[in-house]
Amino acid sequence: MSIRIHELAKKIDMDNKSLLALLKERNFDVKTASSTIDNISAEALVEEFAKPAETEAPVEAETPKAAPAPEVVEDKPAQTSQVRLPAGVFVKSPADIAREKEEAAKALEAEKAAARAPAPVPPPPSAPVPPRPAAPAPTAPKPVSIPPPPPRAPAPPPPVSRPAPAAVPPSPPRAASAPSAPALPTKGPAPTPVASSAEKPAAAPAPAADGEIATIQVKPPIIVREFAQLLGLKPFKLISELMEQGVFASMNQTIDEAVAIDLAAKHDIVLEVKHRGEGQTPGQQQPTKKDIAKQKEKAAEEDEANLEPRPPVVCILGHVDHGKTSLLDTIRKANVVSGEAGGITQHIGAYQVSNDNGKISFLDTPGHAAFNKMRARGAQVTDIAILVIAADDGFKPQTDEALKYIKDAGVALIVAINKMDAKGANIDQVKTQMQQRDIASEDWGGETITVPVSALKGDGIDTLLEMIQLQAEVLELRANPQAKASGVIIESQLEVGRGPLATVIVQRGTLRVGDAIVCGKEWAKVRAMFDDQGKNVKEAPPSTPVRVIGWSGTPESGSTFTTVKNARAAEDMAEEEADKQKGQVTSKAAEPKEVSVEALFANIAATQAKTLKLVIKSDVYGSAEAVRGMLEAIQSEKVSVEIVANEVGLVTKNDVQRASAAGATILAFNTKLENGVTPQAKHHGVRIESFKIIYELVDATRDMMADMLDPDLKEVKLGAVEVREVFPLAKGFVAGCLVTEGKIIRNAMARLRRGKETVHEGKVQTLKRFKDDANEIRAGLECGIKLDDFNGYEKGDVIETFEVQKVRASL
Numbered sequence: 001m002s003i004r005i006h007e008l009a010k011k012i013d014m015d016n017k018s019l020l021a022l023l024k025e026r027n028f029d030v031k032t033a034s035s036t037i038d039n040i041s042a043e044a045l046v047e048e049f050a051k052p053a054e055t056e057a058p059v060e061a062e063t064p065k066a067a068p069a070p071e072v073v074e075d076k077p078a079q080t081s082q083v084r085l086p087a088g089v090f091v092k093s094p095a096d097i098a099r100e101k102e103e104a105a106k107a108l109e110a111e112k113a114a115a116r117a118p119a120p121v122p123p124p125p126s127a128p129v130p131p132r133p134a135a136p137a138p139t140a141p142k143p144v145s146i147p148p149p150p151p152r153a154p155a156p157p158p159p160v161s162r163p164a165p166a167a168v169p170p171s172p173p174r175a176a177s178a179p180s181a182p183a184l185p186t187k188g189p190a191p192t193p194v195a196s197s198a199e200k201p202a203a204a205p206a207p208a209a210d211g212e213i214a215t216i217q218v219k220p221p222i223i224v225r226e227f228a229q230l231l232g233l234k235p236f237k238l239i240s241e242l243m244e245q246g247v248f249a250s251m252n253q254t255i256d257e258a259v260a261i262d263l264a265a266k267h268d269i270v271l272e273v274k275h276r277g278e279g280q281t282p283g284q285q286q287p288t289k290k291d292i293a294k295q296k297e298k299a300a301e302e303d304e305a306n307l308e309p310r311p312p313v314v315c316i317l318g319h320v321d322h323g324k325t326s327l328l329d330t331i332r333k334a335n336v337v338s339g340e341a342g343g344i345t346q347h348i349g350a351y352q353v354s355n356d357n358g359k360i361s362f363l364d365t366p367g368h369a370a371f372n373k374m375r376a377r378g379a380q381v382t383d384i385a386i387l388v389i390a391a392d393d394g395f396k397p398q399t400d401e402a403l404k405y406i407k408d409a410g411v412a413l414i415v416a417i418n419k420m421d422a423k424g425a426n427i428d429q430v431k432t433q434m435q436q437r438d439i440a441s442e443d444w445g446g447e448t449i450t451v452p453v454s455a456l457k458g459d460g461i462d463t464l465l466e467m468i469q470l471q472a473e474v475l476e477l478r479a480n481p482q483a484k485a486s487g488v489i490i491e492s493q494l495e496v497g498r499g500p501l502a503t504v505i506v507q508r509g510t511l512r513v514g515d516a517i518v519c520g521k522e523w524a525k526v527r528a529m530f531d532d533q534g535k536n537v538k539e540a541p542p543s544t545p546v547r548v549i550g551w552s553g554t555p556e557s558g559s560t561f562t563t564v565k566n567a568r569a570a571e572d573m574a575e576e577e578a579d580k581q582k583g584q585v586t587s588k589a590a591e592p593k594e595v596s597v598e599a600l601f602a603n604i605a606a607t608q609a610k611t612l613k614l615v616i617k618s619d620v621y622g623s624a625e626a627v628r629g630m631l632e633a634i635q636s637e638k639v640s641v642e643i644v645a646n647e648v649g650l651v652t653k654n655d656v657q658r659a660s661a662a663g664a665t666i667l668a669f670n671t672k673l674e675n676g677v678t679p680q681a682k683h684h685g686v687r688i689e690s691f692k693i694i695y696e697l698v699d700a701t702r703d704m705m706a707d708m709l710d711p712d713l714k715e716v717k718l719g720a721v722e723v724r725e726v727f728p729l730a731k732g733f734v735a736g737c738l739v740t741e742g743k744i745i746r747n748a749m750a751r752l753r754r755g756k757e758t759v760h761e762g763k764v765q766t767l768k769r770f771k772d773d774a775n776e777i778r779a780g781l782e783c784g785i786k787l788d789d790f791n792g793y794e795k796g797d798v799i800e801t802f803e804v805q806k807v808r809a810s811l
């Protein structure tokens, strides 16, 4: 019998993270909050952490003589009643104690260093305000089976029943830090300075003295892993900070200098980027006082003290038809699947659900190969990824692709094995495949939280939500709602009556109606915002998905937006960016190109090749991207595709004119035609094709390309005869035949074979049944055949008839 960590945590009123750390410290083999430990150990822990409250308060318990708890365990196990040492519990060896002492000394030093820093001073230990004031010393000589963690005997009674995160590593008495640490990620004081300084390895820059800014120097390229070390952060922490700024990089990737400088400023560090061969100052711009002030302002925004818990952003990924939308649908209790064309998700949806434990923001991404960019984007903006795998189908190509995105983005993973109700569901097979991919499920000794579910029947959904909340708790997701809002564009589109609109996820700060935001070359004064239910909302705090209207155009999906001072500034910044982009395009075009003879001939050949020109209009930006990707992947040496325009919105008269001028066809994907477009297209002879399913669009495009080529000719055999006799006529000869196969039709093409040799090819000019002319004679009957003016028939010759059909050329 066993119990899950998160259940036990509730029982002993401790947060999951602390309990996990405590258990790991005590050598339990636990990995996540949904790992289990045996009941005996759990009971002992319950006793250890709950007992003080029950045995309220004998005053003498405060006296130091209550200290020698470790002795009880070590020296008198027999005396400790009938309770046996539970599995996983260990008695410390001298080596352990030596190691702990060393760690404790390090921690103490770190504490001292933190104390020197200008940090909020926690209340002195002498005046704790414990909720359970008269609790007895936790180390009272109770013969419990689990050794109480470290010898903290002389310390004052713990003011809270659950240990603070800082108390997790075995340490010597740290009276000052323990009482002040908040246990759960609720609003409240920032983590103690001890916790943050303990995170920093020795390589971290020494904290500067009061008000001073530490300086570190780097040489590009700035690699995330190395940069984290320089800042004294764990790489995953740095990755998540980068993500909060809308920068998505994995451990071994490089980041921009500007981003690195910004990030360093957040940690009160001035970053000096030294380019190779550069001296101290020339070339490299050093941060000015203004820069530093700006950086400090930003750092203040991100100050731990201002951070509040935020809902997790969860992305649902997986292979086509494995049930992503159904799963989300069941979670949302709304029917999205039936509204989708062909039952497949063609663009990303963002929704927020609330349950007893709080809110969760979900992103639904399409499973089709065509939408890989959208999936990658989904994985990038999320905290937790749910990989949906159908129990009756197992891993498929897009499952592996999604897993790759998840790993690259470094987000937490939960596997939902769906369709458990389906015939042929084989959970063991899926778990074997998980093991093969190094993501073994927890119950198979791995670390991946795995939840069997049935989206159709609703089984396992509560557990899945619980696991998401637990994972979120462990990740300690926080953001500053007071900061200037910034976030990521999930999707953008043009909507009739509303103009350009974008689904965004706010990552930092609170976005409000009236805010001015800028995103690349587009900007918006937020005119209105809608939640996933289409309800008008006035503000969107961190992790909230909202649809924003008021944009100058459709911003690019996946790009980040930030709030600026006012609409004027937003417009200026957007214009500046547009000019920059234009400049880049022109300068690229102006670059001299080397032309080889081969290239010259290739160019000549290319101009002779046929080109299918297309104007594409799609409902949303992501679809436009997917369509372009699919069309560009069509390989043909005979016909090429030229995309004249690829835009979001309705098909307009302007599009018809553009297509007419370019000789292009218009493809409308998931979008409609503006009034009056059809007659205008007819007038100009422009072809418009509409599609709701991307694969149909691609097939139709291939057909259009093939139709531009001369058709291939294909011979279809109609029948055959054997020459049995040769009869003389007044002029020439006729062959007396038996129809051996198919049928013989007058005027059909014919070929006379003698053995392997073709003697003559022509037409069946005369076809007679006895003396009468016939149009068609079937197998098994005799007939007379004369081919054109041919007369050289011999007994045993075979005459085959056939017709030539024109078929669409292959690409």
Ligand SMILES: Nc1nc2c(ncn2[C@@H]2O[C@H](COP(=O)(O)OP(=O)(O)OP(=O)(O)O)[C@@H](O)[C@H]2O)c(=O)[nH]1
Pocket (backbone or CB within 6 Å): 318, 319, 320, 321, 322, 323, 324, 325, 326, 327, 337, 343, 344, 345, 346, 365, 366, 367, 368, 418, 419, 420, 421, 422, 453, 454, 455, 456, 457
């Ligand atoms: N038996 C069974 N069928 C399910 C379950 N979940 C989904 N399905 C069915 O599987 C099919 C695909 O479900 P979707 O939710 O559209 O799958 P998807 O992964 O979102 O597919 P795309 O949108 O194309 O990426 C539908 O016919 C669902 O009814 C389940 O738990 N059990």
